[in-house]
Structure formats: C-alpha cells, structure tokens
Amino acid sequence: MATFALYNYEFEISLPDDTTPTLFGGESPVVAAKENFNRRQDVFAELLNHDQDGTTPIAYNSKNGKQDYKHKWLMKPQDGIYYFRLLHEHKIKLHDEDMNEHPAGDFLGCRVFFDNRDGIQRLAIEMNSSFGKLSTVEDILARGLNEAMGKRYFLKVRLEHLLKPSRFWEIVCDRTSYPKGFSKMNLYFPPINLERLSEHIDYIINKGRATLGSDSTVSFKAPSGTALSLDPKDEWTNNMVTSASAIGGNDAITLFPIGKKKVQVGHDNYEEINLSDDKLNQIEHGDMGLFGLDDIKAKLKTGI
Known part of the structure; x- marks a missing residue:
C-alpha cells in the first residue's frame, strides 16, 4: 500500500518586469496572461502533455540550481489524470575486487498524481523518504512548473496541502x-x-x-x-x-x-490517501483493467 499526501493547486497570473508589447503587433504579456488565466486548466493540461510527449520538457531542479531532478512518466495522460515519478539521484561509488572505483547513480523517487479534471485541481504526492521531507518535493515541483508556466503562459501555480x-x-x-x-x-x-x-x-x-x-x-x-x-x-x-x-x-x-x-495547525499535518500497490503496478504496466482509473479518481476526490 502506498500513501499519498493530498493538495489543492490553484493558478495566478505571473507577469515579467517588462510588460511592453512585442513589435509588429505582438500581444502584450498582460493580455496574454489574462487570456491564459481564463483557460488555466487547459493551459496546465497543455503544459503537462508537452512534457510527457517530449515536445517541451519541464526541468525540475534544486533551489540553488546545482542539482537536476529527472522525472519518469508512468502512464500516458488519460481522463485528466497525469502520473509520473520524480527521481532523486544519489552519487555512489562501487568497488570491484581490485578495489577500483566505479561511480554510479542510485535513484530513489516518489510518485506524483495531478488530477486536472474540470473543477478538481488535486495533486497527490507519495509519502516516502526519497527526498527527506514532503516540503522539498513541493518546492521542486512548484519551481519547475512555475518556471515553465511563467515563460510560456505568464501564469504560476500554488500548491496547498490539505490538513487532517x-x-x-x-x-x-x-x-x-x-x-x-x-x-x-x-x-x-x-x-x-x-x-x-x-x-x-x-x-x-x-x-x-x-x-x-x-x-x-x-x-x-x-x-x-x-x-x-x-x-x-x-x-x-x-x-x-x-x-x-x-x-x-x-x-x-x-x-x-x-x-x-x-x-x-497545518505544520507537518497532511491529509492522506492510500492506493493499492497492485493497482498502481497495473497502471504503470499499461493494464488499466475493467474499471481503468476509477479507483484512483475516487481517491483523488477525497473531501470534494
């Protein structure tokens, strides 16, 4: 059984310092931002779809920019559900029988769901020790998403965890x-x-x-x-x-x-859901079963 913390995500306009319209009749950032905000869930779906298919990848990194975090999509987006694993690489050194060093990467990770169905806007982050604290994962996700959304759509996303x-x-x-x-x-x-x-x-x-x-x-x-x-x-x-x-x-x-x-009251206080390992493994291997994502969708709507 895997345990996930639940979040709401909401959108805000994020304008650059220079909001001057581009030359030759280009649209100003202010106008573009308002238009994109009005279709914010569609914009977010576009952002995630282009990341999943490799058209325009999203880069996730540490606050100081010294560490990049890979992410691996675990299924093709379906019914507004997006599912990937955020990876944390630890550099280690292996030794052979002659004690020669062989650098290697040891990956840990946590799984992430975005439920972008109309009116839902729900995020779930797997609770494990791969990044130490959930707040670290929140920060990585928000920074990567906002960097991409700000440049492309003049929007940003805010993550707020639900409380018990x-x-x-x-x-x-x-x-x-x-x-x-x-x-x-x-x-x-x-x-x-x-x-x-x-x-x-x-x-x-x-x-x-x-x-x-x-x-x-x-x-x-x-x-x-x-x-x-x-x-x-x-x-x-x-x-x-x-x-x-x-x-x-x-x-x-x-x-x-x-x-x-x-x-x-919200400090280190997370509303949680449990998802079956068997169900997650089925999804990750492309076997949706008779009811597809129904169980996952129901759990992601907890409290709605």
Missing part, C-alpha cells in the same frame, strides 16, 4: 501543553479561483460573522483575561475546522496559546 481536521482538536484538547487555552485564532485564505474552495470560505466568513461577531480579517480574539470557546460539539466551529482544512496550507489555521508560542 483531527489535528486541530488534538491541539485544542491538549490541556497538558496548553492549560490556559487559546487567546486568538487566525484563519488564512490564499487567493481563491477554484469554485469548490470558494464555498468553504463563504461558509466560514458569513456564518462566522453571525456566530461570533468577528470582523472580516477572520481573526478571532477572546476578550482580555479569557480564552476562546473552542468546542468540538459546536456546529460552526467543527465545520469551520473542516472547511479550513479542505482549503489547506501551513497558514490555514494558527492558534495562539495563552502564555506560549503560536501553533500552526
């Missing part, structure tokens, strides 16, 4: 670590252009105002000398945690314990 809502309540109910409770809670919402996530924000903000009398900054602060009433049995609070977790990101929910440092 249970982690919020584990923190809130930890009276040993936080005996005095919490004086403030901040909710952060990145720019949203995916309709299914907008519904979560509408619920949190509009319903939250009615329930708590909060302002539009979505920062809930208890009166001086008191603590927030965070009750898992309260309908709005419980649904708020679920919604904020579905939007995702490290900064989605920040709690401020009385007398202690703030706690980011």
